[in-house]
Amino acid sequence: MPTELPKKHLFAVPDGLIYLDGNSLGPLPKSVPGHVNKMMLDEWGIQLIRGWNEADWMGQPARVGNLIAPLIGAPMNTVVMGDTLSIKVYQAVSAALSMRQERRVILSDTGNFPTDLYMVEGLIDLLGDAYELRLVEPDAVGEAINDEVAVVLLTQVDYRTGRLHDMETITATAHDAGAVMVWDLAHSAGALRVDIAGSKAEFAVGCTYKYLNGGPGAPAFIYVRPDLVDEVKPVLSGWLGHASPFAFDLTYQAAPSIERMRVGTPPVVQLSALQSALQVWDGVDMNDVRAKSIALSELFITEMATHCPDLRLLSPRDPLLRGSQVSFCFEHGFCAMQALIDRGVIGDFRAPDVMRFGITPLYLDEDDIIRAAKILHEVLSKNLWKDPKYQQKTRVT
Numbered sequence: 001m002p003t004e005l006p007k008k009h010l011f012a013v014p015d016g017l018i019y020l021d022g023n024s025l026g027p028l029p030k031s032v033p034g035h036v037n038k039m040m041l042d043e044w045g046i047q048l049i050r051g052w053n054e055a056d057w058m059g060q061p062a063r064v065g066n067l068i069a070p071l072i073g074a075p076m077n078t079v080v081m082g083d084t085l086s087i088k089v090y091q092a093v094s095a096a097l098s099m100r101q102e103r104r105v106i107l108s109d110t111g112n113f114p115t116d117l118y119m120v121e122g123l124i125d126l127l128g129d130a131y132e133l134r135l136v137e138p139d140a141v142g143e144a145i146n147d148e149v150a151v152v153l154l155t156q157v158d159y160r161t162g163r164l165h166d167m168e169t170i171t172a173t174a175h176d177a178g179a180v181m182v183w184d185l186a187h188s189a190g191a192l193r194v195d196i197a198g199s200k201a202e203f204a205v206g207c208t209y210k211y212l213n214g215g216p217g218a219p220a221f222i223y224v225r226p227d228l229v230d231e232v233k234p235v236l237s238g239w240l241g242h243a244s245p246f247a248f249d250l251t252y253q254a255a256p257s258i259e260r261m262r263v264g265t266p267p268v269v270q271l272s273a274l275q276s277a278l279q280v281w282d283g284v285d286m287n288d289v290r291a292k293s294i295a296l297s298e299l300f301i302t303e304m305a306t307h308c309p310d311l312r313l314l315s316p317r318d319p320l321l322r323g324s325q326v327s328f329c330f331e332h333g334f335c336a337m338q339a340l341i342d343r344g345v346i347g348d349f350r351a352p353d354v355m356r357f358g359i360t361p362l363y364l365d366e367d368d369i370i371r372a373a374k375i376l377h378e379v380l381s382k383n384l385w386k387d388p389k390y391q392q393k394t395r396v397t
C-alpha cells in the first residue's frame, strides 16, 4: 500500500465483518454515541429551549457546513446543512433555472441517481410544459451541452457503475454554453479530492450518510459559489432562511448569506452525530485517501479477475475514471450478495444485476479486500447462492 491511514480503530465495525458498503451507509464512528448521549442529556435535557442560544443549535447548520467545506474544496461560509439530498437537488436546480429564465432545458444523464431526476420531473410539472428534462448517455454529456441548456445537473460519480465525470471540463463546457452547473457530490464527498471552488460550478449538493459516516438520515449539504450567495433564489423560502426569522415578518426576505438555503428547523440531534463523525477526517489528506482507494480497488479487481471469472467488471477499468467503488455484473447478483452478506462481507445490489462494493480506505485494508475476495470466490465456485434462503427479495437491496 502506498499510504497508511491509521483510522480503522476510530470505527465501530463488528469484529470479523468486512464492510464494503460505506458508499451507501458509512459505519458508526466510535465517538458518536458518547457525543450524542452527552448532547441529549446536557443540552436537550437541561438547557431545553435555551439550547438554541446556549448550545447555538441555531448556528449548527452553518457550523457543520464549515466542517464539510474543506472536504469538497469549498471556502468557509459557502456550505450549509439541512433536509435531504432530494430537497437540496430541488433547491439547487430551481435556483439555477431562475438564473437562466430565457432557457428551458435541464440536462442530465442516464447514469444519474433516479431521485435527482424525479425531483426535476416534479419541478417541471410545477413550472409548465415549456420545460424539458433532457437525458443523454454519460459519455455524451459534453456534446449535448448547447445554448438551449439552462442547467446541467450531474452526479460526479455514477452510483451504479462508479464512473467518474470530469468535473472541471464539463463545468467549463457548461459555462462556455452559458449554462449553470449543479454537481451532486453524493458519492464524491469523503471519497475523492473535490475542488468545487476550482471548478467554478455555481452549485453543489451532497449527502453525509455515505462516505461521511453521519448515520442513517444524516442531513444533506448545499454549496453556493460565494459570488452568488447574496442573489441566489432559495426557492424553498422557509423561515430559517429568512434574514431575521425571529422578527416574524409577514413577508419573506432571504438571509444575506449561505443560510438563505436553509428551510426549516434543523435536525439538531442528527447534526450533532454528524459533527462528531466528521472528526475522523482530522489530519487526513484526501490525496492519501484517493491513493489507497485506488490501490485497494485495483487489488479487488485483480483478485476478482483471477478467482471469480463469472463476474463482469462494470466499473471503468482505468482507476482515474472511477470513484471509490467497484461494481460487477452477475446474473444472480442479488442471491450472491445475500450469500456473501450471510458470510460477513457486506456489499449491496442494484437492479438489474449489479453487485456493488464500496472501497473506503479509512477503515478497510489490504487484508479485508483479500478475505472478501476469497469468500466471494467460495460463494460462486460452490454455488452457495443457490440456497433458497437467498432468493427472498427484500425491501431495501
Ligand SMILES: *Cc1c(COP(=O)(O)O)cnc(C)c1O
Pocket (backbone or CB within 6 Å): 084, 085, 086, 087, 112, 113, 115, 116, 155, 159, 184, 186, 187, 207, 220
Ligand atoms: C444517495 C443519493 C441520493 C439520496 O437522496 P436522499 O434525499 O438523501 O434520500 C440522491 N442522489 C444521489 C446522486 C445519491 O447518490
